[in-house]
Amino acid sequence: MDRRHAMKLIALGAATLPLAPQRVFALAGAAAAPAAAPAAAPPAPSGPFTLPALGYAFDALEPHFDAQTMQIHHDKHHAAYVNNLNKAVAGRAEVAGWTIEQLLRDLGKVPEDIRTAVRNHGGGHHNHSLFWTSLKKGGPAAPTGTFAEALAKTFGSVEGFQSKFDAAAAAVFGSGWAWLAADSTGALKVLSTPNQDSPLTQGLAPLLGLDVWEHAYYLKFQNRRAEYVTAFHSVVDWDVVAERHAAATKG
Numbered sequence: 060m061d062r063r064h065a066m067k068l069i070a071l072g073a074a075t076l077p078l079a080p081q082r083v084f085a086l087a088g089a090a091a092a093p094a095a096a097p098a099a100a101p102p103a104p105s106g107p108f109t110l111p112a113l114g115y116a117f118d119a120l121e122p123h124f125d126a127q128t129m130q131i132h133h134d135k136h137h138a139a140y141v142n143n144l145n146k147a148v149a150g151r152a153e154v155a156g157w158t159i160e161q162l163l164r165d166l167g168k169v170p171e172d173i174r175t176a177v178r179n180h181g182g183g184h185h186n187h188s189l190f191w192t193s194l195k196k197g198g199p200a201a202p203t204g205t206f207a208e209a210l211a212k213t214f215g216s217v218e219g220f221q222s223k224f225d226a227a228a229a230a231v232f233g234s235g236w237a238w239l240a241a242d243s244t245g246a247l248k249v250l251s252t253p254n255q256d257s258p259l260t261q262g263l264a265p266l267l268g269l270d271v272w273e274h275a276y277y278l279k280f281q282n283r284r285a286e287y288v289t290a291f292h293s294v295v296d297w298d299v300v301a302e303r304h305a306a307a308t309k310g
């Protein structure tokens with residue numbers, strides 16, 4: 060498949076999300092990105108949830124993750140999850156004031172008629188928010204300190220963890236996520252979830268997630284998911300993952 064065809068597929072995927080994003084947000088460093096739209100004043104939020112800034116330039120993770128995918132992924136896909144989540148909870152006093160984490164942890168208490176929308180779009184919002192903040196070019200190449208020891212205790216070695224995580228990412232059939240997560244005691248676990256399901260709904264704290272929806276990698280890697288997974292390991296911010304583990308262990 061050539062690049063033009065791949066672009067069409069990515070664009071189609073964004074366009075067929077249930078609600079086309081109405082808001083394009085100015086991002087930190089966006090001016091340096093090759094395809095950045097002119098920054099405009101962000102419109103007033105249309106609900107309680109907002110698209111977080113990416114926090115770095117679209118091309119910050121090159122050559123591992125390409126700028127065009129990062130821009131489409133954040134500005135179109137993630138924005139659509141936020142907009143659809145806001146639509147789902149609009150006017151619903153039962154969940155007014157709930158955080159995104161509350162919605163996903165207590166999904167069974169969300170009114171049944173909006174539960175699927177909250178599961179899909181709320182999960183999409185939280186998963187992507189976690190994803191962007193897990194990435195950093197030039198971060199530590201591997202976990203260190205007590206967190207590295209915890210990984211080794213559970214998986215035999217850091218390499219043992221990576222092997223299990225990569226296998227989970229490869230085994231996702233269709234769209235979903237591979238995760239490193241922790242339970243309330245800090246015990247580590249590798250798992251995958253379908254679609255936009257969150258480990259929070261299973262009572263787990265997500266520490267590191269890899270988006271293996273095709274929209275996350277098809278433009279650069281096409282069907283070569285394994286290469287995308289390998290590239291991911293070059294941009295993980297292990298300091299952030301270790302901080303999340305410490306927070307999960309403290310409860």
Ligand SMILES: [Fe+2]
Nearest residue numbers: 136270272275
């Ligand atoms: Fe995604």
